[in-house]
Amino acid sequence: MNKDTLVVELERHLREVAAEREAARRDPALQAARTAVKRYQAARLAATHPDLxxxxxxxxxxxxxxNDIYGAHDLGRREADLERIVPSLHRLLPYEPLHTITGAIALDALTEKLDTGMARVLGSDFDEGGYLAAYRSASAPQDRARQLDLVQQLGDSLCTLVRIPLLSLTLSVMRAPARLAGVSDLHHFLERGFGSFKKMKKPANFVDTIVGRERRAMGHIYAGRKEPFDVF
Incomplete structure (x- = not known):
């Protein structure tokens, strides 16, 4: 895949994300339910990975x-930043950072779709039993598997970024121009991801641990197993 293809994919996923969020904004009940689903999932993830x-x-x-991948807060500003500067990204960014951004938005687009499906079933008031039932009825196993594939790919991409010489310096130099261009949210996302992976001794092990646990949890849910998030 070359940079031209990446940009086409990035633009398609940005349109998908925007469509999901616009539909929710037009329906306050759906918006509230989506927020409840996202908050529940963020709390569940924190409970599943306390050691990390x-x-x-x-x-x-x-x-x-x-916070940045599965966060309950609105990431619309980041996507709006991206839509405005896609042509500049194609021109200025090396392949690897552009690949990372595209992967993050691909994951975002699928997650938004899955969250909306869950929200339509659950509403804004539910318990774990309701959540698990909705997970099975409102999302297909292949879509959940694809979501975790994208998490793995994004993590692997960040592992690649931290091995690129001088990229840390490049991101630091870009900070002020990004602020002047009005794309600080996007730049902060890149810096947080890069910086957090750069500090780890074995970032690939971290990615494998998260994805492995989440794959086991997914299998437990679809199998109807009690305590599906007991994945250690």
């Missing part, structure tokens, strides 16, 4: 995944 959030080596990276 507590360990000094992985704390920042775990926080990045929970």
């Amino acid at each position: 959030l507590a360990a000094p080596d992985t704390r920042e990276a775990a926080g990045f995944f929970l």
Whole structure:
């Protein structure tokens, strides 16, 4: 895949994300339900990976995944930043950072779709039993598997970034121009992801741990197993 193809994919995923969020904005009940689903999932992830959030080596990276990848807050500003500067990204960014951004938005687009499906079934008031039933009825196993594939790919991409010489310096130099261009949210996302992975001794092990646990949890849910998030 070359940069031209990446940009086409990036633009398509940005349109998908925008469509999901616009539909929710037009329906306050759906918006509230989506927010409830996202908050529940963020809390569940924190409960499933407490060791990664507590360990000094992985704390920042775990926080990045929970807040910037699975976060309950609105990431629309980041996507709006991207839509405005896609042509500049194609021209200025090397392949690897562009690949990372595209992967993050691909994951975002699928997650938004899955969250909307869950929200339509659950509403804004539900318990774990309701959540698990909706997970099975409102999302296909292949879509959930694809979501975790994208998490793995994004993590692997960040592992690649930290091995690129001088990229840390490049991101630092870009900070002021990004602020002047009005794309600080996007730049902060890149810096947080890169910085948190750069600090880990074994970032690939971190990615494999998260994805492995989540794959086991997914299998437990679809199998109807009690205590599906007991994945250690």
